[in-house]
Amino acid sequence: MADIEENIVYSDIDHGEVLEPSRSIKFKPSSYDSIRSSFLKGRLESARNNALTREYSGENAQEKVARVAEKIAKLEEKILILSRDDVPEDYVSRRAIKLRKDMISNLRYHSNGAYVIGLDKKEEIFSDEAVEEAMASQETDVTPAVETPYNPDSSDVVSNEEQEVVVPPVTDPVTTPPVEEGTDIDVVQSGVERQEIEDAINSSFEAAEKSGEGEAIGTDVIRDVIDTAMDQVDVPTDEVHEVIGDTDVPSGDDPQVATEREDDGVSRDVIRDVIDTAFQGVDEQQPSKEDIRSAVEEAFQNVSQDAATTEASPVVPEDRVSTSDAGQVHSRLYDENGNRRVRRKKYNYTPMTDAEIREAQIKLGFDEHGNLIDNGANSVPQKATKARVVGDLGSIPSFRDAFVPANHNIEKTERNSVVTDTPVREVPVVTPDRTGDEVKHVVTEEPVKDDAARTLDDYAALKARILDLVQKRDATHQRSVDAQRVAQESAREAQAARRKLEMSQASYQDRMKKLADYVVSLEATVAENVRQTEAAEEETRKNRDFVALQNEAAAKNDQIIGEIDSMIGDVQTPQDSFGGDAVGGMRR
């Protein structure tokens, strides 16, 4: 097999003219399938490699990369399906995001003025490891963190929840304050209450409807509204480190003891993730207002569910974790080099962080401010829309950069990272410390029974909604597959018809040329005939003139003859009277 493939190169052909009969051979179905698969795999890999040698130019380079990344992901999916049956349904979206990130990070400026990647990065981008990562099941991603004891003084490694990288403990004595065993650190979540976000979104909905946008409401408008609402309630991004300490922590500004909002609260990116996920189903249809409201409501249910499943208590406005938890949180948040981990779980893709987007923009020479000003505000949402269309691969530029809050009258809630302004509702939170003993931190004065019941209701509603969405997803997926199949068949028919037309046109042109040549030939013949006719007529005329002249001459001769005969007759009469012969009569 290897020897054979070293001696041949797969080629491509889509039409041909049969000049000689082909030789035929018969194959068993299994052999036939093997040959077919080998060829298909070869073509797919060739197409995939071609993507790396392309040039990406202009300010749309990132969009082009995103499109190519999705195309490559689809090719890889087909390759995988050829050899295995357990390819996840969301493989393409997961892989496309990873590919886009890797491809953008490897873009380099080319002498032609474009950006290229190059085949030397093939292994880095198409590595089996990356494919396997995209193949990992979603269930694995949402596996809760393993409660591994954390010892800051030892070199033992602690696995994070995805068990992908072993992370050494934090040992920097300067940036990480020592924490006494058993000491609790209160971590005050500066996230935003769900109700506040919903209220703000409703306000923005109303503002949009009053301004007329609501009449032709689309998902982009809704995303705009939601982003505006998040600006109004100041939903923090994941880039903000929230820090709080008690007497054991020297400063509330110390950035090294960071809480992980991904686990504890609602961040802008998390909200955006779930909303975009919910919108994926809506985008495929013509969304109505009710669809949009339903999608947003579902998104927030997802957020609530997310928080409920990651915490011991279903509703925790203020989270409190022990220092041992803080150590694990740190190891989950940062890798061994101190870089923040990219979150990859729960949803179908991992959006680029603002820092990653900025880094990619710098590499591509993207001036986000100049872009906004030079291209006009209207062009930015269009770009953002395109970015979503290719598979929710993230927005370039970001939502925050692209959209301006529509309603500035809503009072912005002032917050800081230490103390929330809103009344704190405290509930008992039980978290294990390093010794495994349970530590109760706060005693609540307000029963949480209603919240728990609400959570159950939310769960039931969410579950029903998920089932509904899964059915819709499957149905739309099937429709999409059918439509693509029909489109491919029609494309083939169109191609065949085009070739038939081309051949017909070629034949027609050939006939027309022959006809034109025949006409020219006929015209020449006619001209020659005319010329010959004219020559003949001229000859006839001349002959007639000659005949006339001859006749005239003959007539004159006849006349002369007559006169002569007449004269001769006069002479003979007297001679006869003389009795002499005629001959003698002529003598004078």
Place this chain on the structure above:
Amino acid sequence: MENQEIEKKMMSIVAEDGSIEEVEVILAFEFKDTKKEYVIYTKNEKDENDNITVYVSNVDRSSGEPKLLGVDDEEEWNRVKDVLRELSKSE
């Protein structure tokens, strides 16, 4: 078989009588040493044992448009069959 429905490579061929036919390409390749190109295609004709008939043609692109020629040389034909035999064992 679902996998086999993933992607079909179709080709239009113009027969000697001028008729146009859509056939499925199952392999197209070129020998690196001889630079000779071949296409193996099928009209999905099956016999009573479900064996599938495929056709092998030599592709001539010297005039620009691909022309399908026969494979007359027996050595050449055996070489093509070797390729098919090896690829059929690949999975």
